Amino acid sequence: MDALTPESNTYQASAGARVIQFTDCHLGPVESETLLGLNTDQSLEDVLQLIQRKEPHIDQLVCTGDVASEGNTEGYLRFHKLVRRYFKQPLAWLPGNHDSAEIMSVSAKSLGIEPRLVTAGNWLIVMLDSSVPGQVYGHLEASELDYLSYVLRHNHDNKPVMLCLHHQPVNVGSEWIDQYIVKNAAALFDLVGQFSQVKIISWGHVHQEFVGKRNNIDLFATPSTCVQFKAQCKKFTVDTLMPGYRWFQLNPDGSFSTGVNRVTDKSYVIDYKSAGY
Numbered sequence: 001m002d003a004l005t006p007e008s009n010t011y012q013a014s015a016g017a018r019v020i021q022f023t024d025c026h027l028g029p030v031e032s033e034t035l036l037g038l039n040t041d042q043s044l045e046d047v048l049q050l051i052q053r054k055e056p057h058i059d060q061l062v063c064t065g066d067v068a069s070e071g072n073t074e075g076y077l078r079f080h081k082l083v084r085r086y087f088k089q090p091l092a093w094l095p096g097n098h099d100s101a102e103i104m105s106v107s108a109k110s111l112g113i114e115p116r117l118v119t120a121g122n123w124l125i126v127m128l129d130s131s132v133p134g135q136v137y138g139h140l141e142a143s144e145l146d147y148l149s150y151v152l153r154h155n156h157d158n159k160p161v162m163l164c165l166h167h168q169p170v171n172v173g174s175e176w177i178d179q180y181i182v183k184n185a186a187a188l189f190d191l192v193g194q195f196s197q198v199k200i201i202s203w204g205h206v207h208q209e210f211v212g213k214r215n216n217i218d219l220f221a222t223p224s225t226c227v228q229f230k231a232q233c234k235k236f237t238v239d240t241l242m243p244g245y246r247w248f249q250l251n252p253d254g255s256f257s258t259g260v261n262r263v264t265d266k267s268y269v270i271d272y273k274s275a276g277y
């Protein structure tokens, strides 16, 4: 939000920030790649166009994993090209279970993608890697928790903090995907419980919207830019909801607002009867 200064009669940027989270793009090695019949390049572009229409001011873009469907370099390059076609703002990403953390790390340097600690207004955003090579579930290595602990202990200005990761640290209510939670989420909550500056944890992975709260921390999951999974289902079920993204308005005083926007003006051919992906 901008503040009017009486002396100058001009608007001065405050230390708030508009952060856009998009996730689970699942881009394949080639542009024609589909997931359950949906072209994932096309649905990502549709979401980027939606963001462009809905968000007149953006400070930071974050992508929370499953950028590529098979951890392929081509997918990362196309992802970057597509995002940059629409936005020049800083972009940060982190790996999901379908990604290659190694290839993403190498690509990030050449593509100029932001490091894992981002300043947005007077907030800090910490990007955590919960991916485990060859596994669908999540786990935060000791090195990730140590890094987070270091950042929180050295946050001398008491900046409000938002954490992003790929896997859900709490159950979202769908048995089949809650098997693939962050297995050591208790260690994460033990750590962040010691720092009242941590306000938000937000993730992808579950391809659905979720809102929760734990230890005074607000918890969010964000819809995928491609196929959606139906909430509160025992077995894998594809939802008819449209691709989307989440916005965060981070206020200077540590308060915030957030919401989800979805594509409305497209129709997709998706295999809704699929038993898995």
Ligand SMILES: [Fe+2]
Residues within 6 Å of the ligand: 024, 026, 065, 066, 096, 205, 206, 207
């Ligand atoms: Fe995913």
